[in-house]
Amino acid sequence: ASLPRPAAESQITMSCFFFNCLARKEKIEITRENLQKLQEKHHKKYGKEFLIDMAMNKARKSKKQKIVITGIRTPEQAAKFKKEPNAKIIFIDAKPKLRFERLKKRKRKGFPKTLKEFNGEEKRERRYFKFDKILYHVDCKIENNKTEKDLYKQLDDLIKRLRRD
Secondary structure (H helix, E strand, O other), X not given: OOOOOOOOOEEEEHHHHHHHHHHHHOOOOOOHHHHHHHHHHHXXXXXXXXXXXXXXXXXXXXXXXXXXXEOOOOHHHHHHHHOOXXXXXXXXXXXXXXHHHHHHHHOOOOOOOOHHHHHHHHHHHHHHOOHHHHHHHOOEEEEOOOOHHHHHHHHXXXXXXXXXX
C-alpha cells in the first residue's frame, strides 16, 4: 500500500526496479519464482545492496525531505539504509493467510494459487533473504491484519510519534 500524504513527499518501491527495469530487460515471465531467481542472480553479480543503492540514489536525486522506500528484503539492504541520517525502518506485517488472500485478489499471473504453495514460497523467500535478521534493524512494527483505513491510522500515529522523538 502507498503511504498517505503528508507522511511522505515521495515513495520509492524497490520491487518496481525489478518489474520495470530488470525483469522486462531480461524478458522473463513475471512470476514470484522467476523474480526470486532473477534477484538471486543480481545479488551474486552486484551484491545484496544493489537495489537499496538504486533506491537511495533516486532518493538523493529527488532532493525531497520525506521519502519512503518500500520493499527492503535483506539484512544488507536494511543495514545500508540505516546508515542514512534520520532513516527509520518500519516493519509492516500481516498474517500469512491474509497476505495470501490479498495476493490472490491482485490476480498476478504465475503467483501461488493455493495457501500451501504460498507458504512454501514464503518459507523459501524468508530463508533466502535471511528475513529474520532484518528484524534487528527494525525501529517499529505495525500489524496490518485489519483494513487499509486501520493501517493508515497506525501509520499516521507512528509518524506523529516519530516526529516528536
